[in-house]
Amino acid sequence: MSHQPRHVVVIGHGMVGARFVDEVARRDPDGDRLRVTVVGAEPEGPYNRILLSEVVNGRLAEADLALPETVMPRLTVRSGRAATAIDPAARTVALDDGSSLDYDELVLATGARAVLPPMPGATVPSGAPAEGVTALRDLADCRRLKALVRPGAPVVVLGGGVLGLEAARALSQTGARVNLVESSTWLMRRQLDQDAARVLQGHYNRLGITVHSWKVAVRWIPGTGLELDDGRVLAGDALVVTAGVRPRTELAAEAGLDVEHAIVVNDSLTTSDPRVHAIGDCAQHPGGGGGLVQPGYEQAAVLADLLTGAAPHARYTGARPATRLKADGIDLVSFGEPDAEDAETVTVNDAHGGRYAKLSVRDDRVVGAILLGFPDSAATIGQLYDHGSPVPQDRLALLLGGALPDTSAEEADPDATLVCRCNAVSRARLESAWLDGARTKDAVAAATRATTGCGGCTRDVNALLSSWNNGQPAPTPA
Ligand SMILES: Cc1cc2nc3c(=O)[nH]c(=O)nc-3n(C[C@H](O)[C@H](O)[C@H](O)COP(=O)(O)OP(=O)(O)OC[C@H]3O[C@@H](n4cnc5c(N)ncnc54)[C@H](O)[C@@H]3O)c2cc1C
Known part of the structure; x- marks a missing residue:
């Protein structure tokens, strides 16, 4: 029996909108189930926004930020085009060139915009930034x-x-x-x-x-x-x-969808209208996740599972936030809630040496941590936090990078360690890509997407590759 693929319109071709299209292509490579149209206001098409400061300091050129193009039948990309209104009753989207698109399912991935403070001199009357x-x-x-x-x-x-x-x-x-x-x-x-x-x-x-x-x-x-x-x-x-940034919610609000700080979604990433979904910085899920790319990527995968029918029971259950400062010469990561209530904390404050570490533990699980200048313990604690594994009794040794977690063999398995946090790529996944023939960083990136987020894992990926390529046991990523 032949059937027409359903039409999915995506508004916003930023990091998460682009990832959603890519996830659909992986699940429906022949376009049997979905036809996708993406509307993106930025003329450049999708790029890695996270690395903008690397363009500022001159390390990267604009072209280096471009995200790989998704190839799939029945995909239409309209760059430099903005959606101006949604009519949920008619299931149409109006565009700024006067045309309109019908949809079966609509995905809002409109991201966020920078907030300019209401300070004299900062903006011109239109709200745009003033000179300088x-x-x-x-x-x-x-x-x-x-x-x-x-x-x-x-x-x-x-x-x-x-x-x-x-x-x-x-x-x-x-x-x-x-x-x-x-x-x-x-x-x-x-x-x-x-x-x-x-x-x-x-x-x-x-x-x-x-x-x-x-x-x-x-x-x-x-x-x-x-x-x-x-x-x-x-x-x-x-x-x-x-x-600060403010989620772009105007289209959703004008269409009568539930909007609070951002566009309200449930575990299926569906808004108050069952045919309209929201992901990324514009979405508000009870489990959080706005403002960081990894939760947006996870949402994109869950929504692709649902809309293609690849995994009809997939659900997004919330984020485990981790923030890494990308500043040359400074190694800083913060997980969860370092000042969580009722948590037991251990702190090392070595102001003279420029190092600081704090671990917050509740019910033997990491609920938050700050690690400034402790890259080894950051890797171990990050693993415990990601897996919700029990922490060792010697908290101080853990903080200082000296204690191995006394977890079960499975939980302590270095293969399960996330090497690329932005894309949730484990060491085991990297190794299987290597076994499948990916021998360079670019080949591994193409196979797994590791290194294509903030780039913080590039050193670890290169170290793993060089040890595997030289037939040595691979190091545990720092
Ligand atoms: C300099 C910088 C560094 C960052 N560093 C990190 C980091 O290290 N780690 C991390 O996790 N996150 C980081 N972030 C945040 C991260 O970039 C965002 O979480 C991520 O980009 C969210 O993706 P998104 O697709 O939801 O939104 P966006 O990337 O903002 O994309 C939204 C897109 O939708 C388009 N759009 C909006 N409205 C319309 C419309 N009506 N019609 C058509 N198109 C529309 C916009 O033009 C935009 O292209 C950083 C952000 C910046 C700016």
Whole structure:
């Protein structure tokens, strides 16, 4: 019996929208079950947004960020085109060229946009950034920023979260003189405690980046700099605003879908309309996950399972958040809730040595950790956290990288260790790709997607490959 493939329209061709299309292609390579149309507002097509700061510091070119093109029959990509309205009753999407698309299932992957603070001088009346001001969310921002900065010239970064810290480090690598302003009491307020932030700030100071915590910016003066609430003016040719992002929910809200902070979805990634789904930064699931790419990738896989029918019982149950700071010379990762209530904590504060570690344990399980300058224990603790495995009795030895987890053989199995967190690729998966003939980093990346996220695992993947290629036992990834 022949049947027409169902038409899935995807709005948003960013990292998660592109991954969803790829996951569909893996499950339905001949396009028997689904016909897919993707509408993406960015003219460049999908790219690795996570690595934008590597373009800022000149290590990568724009072209290096391009995501591999998905090849599949019955796929239509409309880049540089925006969806302007959804009509859930008629099941249509209106586009900015006046055309419209009918859908059987609609996937919203509209991501998030940078928030520009309501500060005098920061924006023009239309809400766009004023002269000398830019966010860092897309390639257009990146180009704008590169045109504004010059070696030796002053730049101010507004916002001391992960993104602001990465931007500040990348700018300092271009030779710019960087001041970073954070309005709350310490850096990376959501992932670190105050002591860890103090140690991190020491690293930034040593890199020549001046951090101003607990300072409110009151005015951007083009050509001069940023005025703070204590009256000081920080000189700046450019102001980079990294003060948070807001999920893009307008289309969903105007169509009458349930929207709170983001578009509300259930475990099937379905919104309040059964034919409309949302994934990635625009989606709000009770188990969290917005703002990081790995949960979005997991959502993309679950939704592809459901819409292709490959796994009708697949469900997304929430994220286990892990944040790694991508700043040259600084090894920092934070898992879960380092300050979880009712947790027992062990802390090592070696401010002089620029190292800090904190482990929070509840019911013998890791509920949170901060590891600054402890890459070995970060790998072990990350594994315990990912698998929900029991922690060893000697917590301090674990923190210092000296204790092997006293877990069951299966749980302690190094093969189960996630090497690439962004794409959830284990060492066992890498080894099976290698056994199938993938002998180079690029071949392994094509087979498993490892190294194609934040790139933090590249060193480990190369080490594994070189040991396998040389017939040596492979090292456990650090
Ligand atoms: C500099 C930087 C560094 C980051 N580093 C990390 C990191 O190390 N680790 C991590 O996990 N995450 C990181 N992130 C966050 C990560 O990039 C996001 O979580 C991820 O991109 C979310 O993917 P998404 O597809 O949901 O949204 P996006 O990547 O934002 O894509 C959404 C797309 O939808 C398009 N769109 C929106 N509305 C419409 C419309 N109406 N019509 C058509 N198209 C539309 C947008 O133009 C955009 O292309 C970083 C982000 C930035 C900016």
